[in-house]
Amino acid sequence: MRQSFKLALRSIWGNKMRSFLTMLGIIIGVAAVIVLVSLINGYMDSVMKSFSDMGANQIQVNVTNLSSRAVNSGQMYGFYEENTNIFERMSPVVNVSGKVRNGEKSLKYTAVSGCSEQYGDMKGLKIKAGRSILYSDIESRQRICVIGGYVAKKLYGAEENAVGKKIKIGENTFDIVGVYEIKNKQYSESGGEDDFVWIPFTVAVKIEKNANIGDYIFTVRNVSKANESVERIQKFVVEILKNKELVRVMAMSKVLDSMNKQMAMISGLAGGIAGISLLVAGVGVMNIMLVSVTERTREIGIRKSLGANKGAIMQQFIIEAAVTSSIGGLIGIIFGCFVTAIVGKMINITAAPALNAVLIAFGVSVAIGLFFGYMPARRAAGLNPIDALRSD
Structure with a gap:
């Protein structure tokens, strides 16, 4: 076995260009699998983080x-207060139309x-300056607001500058009492998660x-009981409206589970498509090895005449093919990891080489x-030693 490895490495090193061309398909195939799967996983993580x-x-x-x-x-607050053992928080949500502006600046x-x-607590946000909305503001219908960090920076230059200032929503004027921290400076943009009032x-x-x-938005104390919570809300509302078609209740945990399954399927399909190039590379390995057998017919004849049996000849050529593809695979892994890091930065996502893709590829x-x-290898082992020695 050790001798076969030495002969394989000697053959690869002695025919560098041919060996490189043999490996090229493997290198490209392995790199393609790693890059595609890693980038898709990176994008998946980014999307899932946004939803989470x-x-x-x-x-x-x-x-x-x-x-x-x-x-x-x-009625919804009454339902929530009766079920605080299940629900942690609750908030009505009313969308308001109107352009947001401060003097000549507008968003x-x-x-x-x-x-x-x-x-704010439901969204996992922290106050950067000022305060959040209070229960007393809601009860007394105060014309106050809290804004996202993006709004504060665009309209007032900095988060701290906005507190105490006025802002217009359509024709209505509000006093800014608080500014929330920017969640992710890298993705703070117009229409993003920090662009709100x-x-x-x-x-x-x-x-x-x-x-x-x-x-309305509810938060549950235990995500594992999301289904029970959905059913309880739906039952309560249907009892009032007398029509289940008039209410839609959706648990975000179920949406995340569904997205996870879909993204995993997409990742698998992409890896499979990239893997086709590995099969094509395999045909290239076979063709080059057949050429190698033809070129080394005389060498095979000499080895057989010196007592090498069919098993030894087969072992030599199989190991040579395996070593060639293994080296190509290792180079492909290095190349794939390098390309993944570069492309990930170019498209602004965190893409780390996927371990499963590396191992599988x-x-x-x-x-x-x-x-x-x-x-x-079988063809080489089956050569007649006399005919092989006669070969030029």
């Missing part, structure tokens, strides 16, 4: 109120929402002239060397 930041423990409720039957915020895509004093939901209802709120490359090296 929205709150894996959240349940979103959308109610279509009718003129004859409707669910109001008082086009800022999301304006009416919410409760618990909304929140006001007391009681004020938002008055501005929008909508007595019945249609959207290398394992397949070695298996391909063994599989496609078998036929040339």
Whole structure:
């Protein structure tokens, strides 16, 4: 076995260009699998983090109120207070239309929402300057607001500068009482998660002239009980509206599970598509090894005449094919990791080489060397020593 390895390495080193061309397909195939799977996993992680930041423990409720039957915020608060052993927080959500501006400066895509004093905690945000909305602000319908870090920087230059200043939403003026920290400076942009203005939901209802709120967000104390929580909310609302088609209750944890499965399938498909290049590389390995057998017919004849049996000849050529593909696989791993890091930075995602992709790609490359090296090895082992010695 050791002698076969030495002969294999000597043959590879003695025919550098041919060996490199043999490895090239393996290198490209392994690198393609690693790059594709790693980039998709990196993108998946980025998307999943965004959804997780929205709150894996959240349940979103959308109610279509009718003129004859409707669910109001008082009823929802009553339901929440009766089930605080299951629900940790609750907030009505009222979308408010109107451009956000400060003097001549304005923002086009800022999301304006009416919410409760618990909304910031539900979103996992921390106050950078000032304070958050208070229960007293909601009760007394104060014209105050809290804003995201992006809004503060764009309209006032810095988070600290915004507190105590006024801001206009459409034709309505509000006093800024607090600014939330920017969650991710790298992704702080127009329309992003830091581009928002929140006001007391009681004020938002008055501005929008909508007595019945249609959207609510709950957070559960235990994510594993999300299904039970969804059923409980749905049952409560249906009892009032008498029509289950008028309510939609969605647990974010279930959305995340569904996305995880879909992304895993996409990652597997991408890896499979890239893996086709490894099969093509295997055909190249077989062809080059067949050429090698033809070129070394006389060498095989000499070895056989000196007593080498079929097994030894087969072992030599199979090991040579396996070593060639293994070296190609290792180079492909290094190249794939390098390209993954560069492309990840270019498209602004954190993409680390996926360990499963590296192991699978290398394992397949070695298996391909063994599989496609078998036929040339068998042909070499089957040569008649007399005919082989006569070969030029």
